[in-house]
Amino acid sequence: MGFSDIVWMGLIIAGTLYLLYRSVWKKKGHCAGCDSQSCVLKKYKM
Amino acid sequence: MSAESISEVMRDPVRPAAASLSEEKRTITVAVAGNPNSGKSTLINAIAGTRLHVGNWPGVTVEKKEALFEYEVKLIKLVDLPGTYSLSPYTQEEIITRDYLVHEMPDVIIDVMDATNLERNLYLTVQLLELDIPVIMALNMYDEAEKKGYTIDSNMMEEMLGVKIVPTIATRKAGLHDLLKAVVKLVDDPSSHHPKKLNYGEDIESAVSAVEKQLKDSYPSLAEKYPLRWLAFKFMEEDEHVQSELKISGDVLLIEDAVRHLKKAHEEDMESIMADARYAQAAGLTREVLKRPELRKTDLTEKIDRIALNRFLGIPLFLAAMWFMFKLTFDVSKPLGDWMNALTFGPFKRWAEALVGLIHAPAWMSSLVTDGVIAGVGSVLVFVPVIFAMMFFITFLEGSGYMARAAFVMDRAMHSIGLHGKSFIPMLLGFGCNVPAIYATRTLENQRDKALTALLIPLMSCGARLPVYVVFIGAFFPAYAGTVLWSLYVMGIALAIVMGLIFKRTLFKGEAPMFIMELPPYRLPSFKSLMIHTWEKGKHFLIKAGTYILAVSILVWFLLNLPWGVESKKDSYLGQVGQVVAPVLKPLGFGSWEAASSLMAGVIAKEIVVGTMGEIYVKKTGEEQSAVKPAFTADLIEIGTSFTTALRNSAENVFSTFGISSLSTKEDEKRSGLKSVLRTTFTPLSAYAFIVFVLLYMPCVVVAIAMRQEFGTWKWFGISFAYQMALAWLMAFVIYQGGTLLGIGG
Numbered sequence: 110m111g112f113s114d115i116v117w118m119g120l121i122i123a124g125t126l127y128l129l130y131r132s133v134w135k136k137k138g139h140c141a142g143c144d145s146q147s148c149v150l151k152k153y154k155m
Numbered sequence: 156m157s158a159e160s161i162s163e164v165m166r167d168p169v170r171p172a173a174a175s176l177s178e179e180k181r182t183i184t185v186a187v188a189g190n191p192n193s194g195k196s197t198l199i200n201a202i203a204g205t206r207l208h209v210g211n212w213p214g215v216t217v218e219k220k221e222a223l224f225e226y227e228v229k230l231i232k233l234v235d236l237p238g239t240y241s242l243s244p245y246t247q248e249e250i251i252t253r254d255y256l257v258h259e260m261p262d263v264i265i266d267v268m269d270a271t272n273l274e275r276n277l278y279l280t281v282q283l284l285e286l287d288i289p290v291i292m293a294l295n296m297y298d299e300a301e302k303k304g305y306t307i308d309s310n311m312m313e314e315m316l317g318v319k320i321v322p323t324i325a326t327r328k329a330g331l332h333d334l335l336k337a338v339v340k341l342v343d344d345p346s347s348h349h350p351k352k353l354n355y356g357e358d359i360e361s362a363v364s365a366v367e368k369q370l371k372d373s374y375p376s377l378a379e380k381y382p383l384r385w386l387a388f389k390f391m392e393e394d395e396h397v398q399s400e401l402k403i404s405g406d407v408l409l410i411e412d413a414v415r416h417l418k419k420a421h422e423e424d425m426e427s428i429m430a431d432a433r434y435a436q437a438a439g440l441t442r443e444v445l446k447r448p449e450l451r452k453t454d455l456t457e458k459i460d461r462i463a464l465n466r467f468l469g470i471p472l473f474l475a476a477m478w479f480m481f482k483l484t485f486d487v488s489k490p491l492g493d494w495m496n497a498l499t500f501g502p503f504k505r506w507a508e509a510l511v512g513l514i515h516a517p518a519w520m521s522s523l524v525t526d527g528v529i530a531g532v533g534s535v536l537v538f539v540p541v542i543f544a545m546m547f548f549i550t551f552l553e554g555s556g557y558m559a560r561a562a563f564v565m566d567r568a569m570h571s572i573g574l575h576g577k578s579f580i581p582m583l584l585g586f587g588c589n590v591p592a593i594y595a596t597r598t599l600e601n602q603r604d605k606a607l608t609a610l611l612i613p614l615m616s617c618g619a620r621l622p623v624y625v626v627f628i629g630a631f632f633p634a635y636a637g638t639v640l641w642s643l644y645v646m647g648i649a650l651a652i653v654m655g656l657i658f659k660r661t662l663f664k665g666e667a668p669m670f671i672m673e674l675p676p677y678r679l680p681s682f683k684s685l686m687i688h689t690w691e692k693g694k695h696f697l698i699k700a701g702t703y704i705l706a707v708s709i710l711v712w713f714l715l716n717l718p719w720g721v722e723s724k725k726d727s728y729l730g731q732v733g734q735v736v737a738p739v740l741k742p743l744g745f746g747s748w749e750a751a752s753s754l755m756a757g758v759i760a761k762e763i764v765v766g767t768m769g770e771i772y773v774k775k776t777g778e779e780q781s782a783v784k785p786a787f788t789a790d791l792i793e794i795g796t797s798f799t800t801a802l803r804n805s806a807e808n809v810f811s812t813f814g815i816s817s818l819s820t821k822e823d824e825k826r827s828g829l830k831s832v833l834r835t836t837f838t839p840l841s842a843y844a845f846i847v848f849v850l851l852y853m854p855c856v857v858v859a860i861a862m863r864q865e866f867g868t869w870k871w872f873g874i875s876f877a878y879q880m881a882l883a884w885l886m887a888f889v890i891y892q893g894g895t896l897l898g899i900g901g
């Protein structure tokens with residue numbers, strides 16, 4: 110396994126951890142039905 | 156006026172606000188308030204094309220939601236508020252609605268009335284009028300009022316109240332243009348609005364004017380922030396929220412004076428005196444404008460309820476309805492699920508491999524894609540049909556009006572644990588997803604009820620647990636699928652009652668007060684709204700699959716392959732941790748590191764138990780190369796034909812559930828790889844113990860976050876985690892050891 114492989118793996122793991130943090134913690138699991146304050150309000154703006 | 160004459164029917168939702176609209180244009184803020192279940196959210200959905208949650212029971216909307224749209228070159232912001240019967244600050248919904256109206260001072264309030272319950276709805280209207288905010292009344296459910304033979308003289312009502320009244324049928328989009336026109340007119344020309352000041356009787360009126368004057372003289376700045384008449388009433392009612400917010404309760408000599416006099420004359424406390432006065436107004440108005448038919452026939456709702464709410468039949472019927480629902484869910488989705496399975500692990504996997512080969516990715520990366528992402532996320536995605544089928548039935552249940560009935564029949568059982576039937580509604584919502592269910596506890600009166608209900612909600616089996624059940628049921632109990640599935644849900648409810656009894660003796664002493672649950676009429680949800688709301692619920696699982704289930708699948712792949720070059724998955728990091736935990740699970744019948752590791756990964760979301768098993772048991776890429784590699788077009792044709800077969804089978808299964816034809820559960824043994832591996836590592840008994848463990852073992856991380864957000868502390872999650880772990884272990888232990896002793900399914 111070369112250096113570039115390790116860099117790639119590091120990047121993938123970091124990205125994955127960020128995705129996990131964002132969707133579970135920040136977006137509160139994208140709660141179903143959007144019935145909580147944690148969800149973005151439905152705005153008809155376009 | 157008849158339903159047909161309700162001006163034109165609004166065919167399309169109004170145009171969403173365009174970006175071209177100049178920024179400086181003022182947005183008209185319109186608060187939509189009214190009694191629970193009067194159709195506020197339906198009305199907003201019909202006008203603005205939003206997909207707010209609607210359901211046929213009181214208390215669906217639990218927080219304010221906004222929808223912005225453009226109407227006749229005006230920007231209008233509709234604010235959906237939780238339904239309330241009054242503006243007294245007792246339940247959280249009342250507080251949310253009242254705070255919004257008083258503090259944000261919207262330009263207009265649309266008061267959505269249930270025309271079939273005029274008097275009760277007018278009681279709120281009377282209070283809204285005290286706020287000095289222009290009110291327009293939408294006389295909603297006009298179709299149902301007509302069906303009952305009611306005639307409502309809306310012209311006379313307009314005259315008596317001095318507000319514009321527009322009959323509407325939100326479900327059919329009727330009357331909405333008139334409603335919006337009235338809003339725009341009111342905002343353009345405020346002088347056109349002449350609300351009548353309702354007279355609550357001489358003594359109350361003179362008291363309130365005195366208080367009003369006192370407030371104005373002593374606190375001139377208050378008049379800018381609050382409607383003074385309303386404030387005066389609140390001070391007279393000794394409203395604690397207002398008192399503590401304004402902190403002028405020390406200076407109340409005159410108020411006390413006025414109130415003492417009133418109390419003495421009426422021999423009641425001030426709140427009751429005011430309630431009586433408002434009711435008198437609502438009743439008087441109703442008497443004037445509403446004509447009911449002399450002869451009242453019993454309608455369908457009453458006929459159904461005679462059986463559905465029967466003392467002895469109520470609960471058995473509820474259980475039977477659930478059984479039927481699970482059986483249908485399983486049978487309908489099975490062929491489609493098998494099709495998805497074949498698709499994911501056949502063509503999709505092949506295409507992904509080809510793609511990875513095309514870009515000359517290193518071997519580890521192609522393994523990450525196939526053995527990690529596809530095995531992990533794919534194993535979960537194949538359950539999309541089951542989850543959607545389940546969400547469809549739940550949406551139907553929500554729209555039908557049965558939710559409130561279920562709460563009613565469970566009332567006695569709930570009282571035994573110190574709650575009342577109303578708490579059962581958030582619990583039922585937990586069958587879809589526990590997270591919104593936690594937020595739905597807001598409809599409950601006090602903190603004790605809320606916390607206790609929230610502690611029990613994780614025992615309600617949510618959609619995320621379905622994939623685990625379905626894999627194991629498919630492998631071990633295909634002949635009794637519906638019944639086994641049902642047993643898990645019923646076990647969740649039964650254990651919630653047992654745990655409730657324990658909590659009532661320990662953490663939550665006390666009794667629930669009596670409560671009256673409003674039972675809405677049964678309604679048949681429209682196909683379109685069924686589809687929209689099924690999608691809204693099911694979409695959540697797709698988003699999950701694309702975000703954190705994907706993330707965990709990738710991490711699990713790394714944990715299964717680190718330290719780098721590890722020969723057997725058992726020696727990987729995940730395997731090592733699994734081996735440490737496995738002995739604890741040994742007495743439960745599933746003491747393998749594979750089971751232990753999957754359960755640990757499932758802490759993020761329970762579907763991941765299946766995803767992780769998929770990754771653990773997947774054969775290393777290359778081990779199972781198929782001899783012939785079908786071409787892309789051949790794949791496409793195969794997908795198409797197998798899909799039509801799957802559709803036909805699932806349609807046939809609907810009939811078979813009704814006993815009309817035989818169930819089609821044919822499956823391709825080759826393709827259901829995970830199931831066959833499971834058959835070698837579990838016995839039917841340990842499989843059942845395992846799914847019971849998954850049902851109970853802990854709330855998922857997102858529920859933990861929701862509990863923390865709703866209660867402001869991690870305490871309830873901590874308690875929930877501890878008791879659920881103990882309960883899960885105990886139940887699985889009893890099932891496995893008991894079953895082994897009795898010699899069942901070993």
Ligand SMILES: Nc1nc2c(ncn2[C@@H]2O[C@H](COP(=O)(O)OP(=O)(O)OP(=O)(O)O)[C@@H](O)[C@H]2O)c(=O)[nH]1
Binds near residue numbers: 198208212216297327
């Ligand atoms: N027949 C008929 N049904 C309606 C009408 N408007 C709404 N409904 C039904 O009434 C039920 C309640 O609608 P919602 O929009 O959820 O009511 P809500 O006022 O938002 O209720 P909460 O959020 O609980 O306060 C749903 O089953 C709707 O389909 C109407 O004009 N006619």
Ligand SMILES: [Mg+2]
Binds near residue numbers: 195209216238
């Ligand atoms: Mg609503």
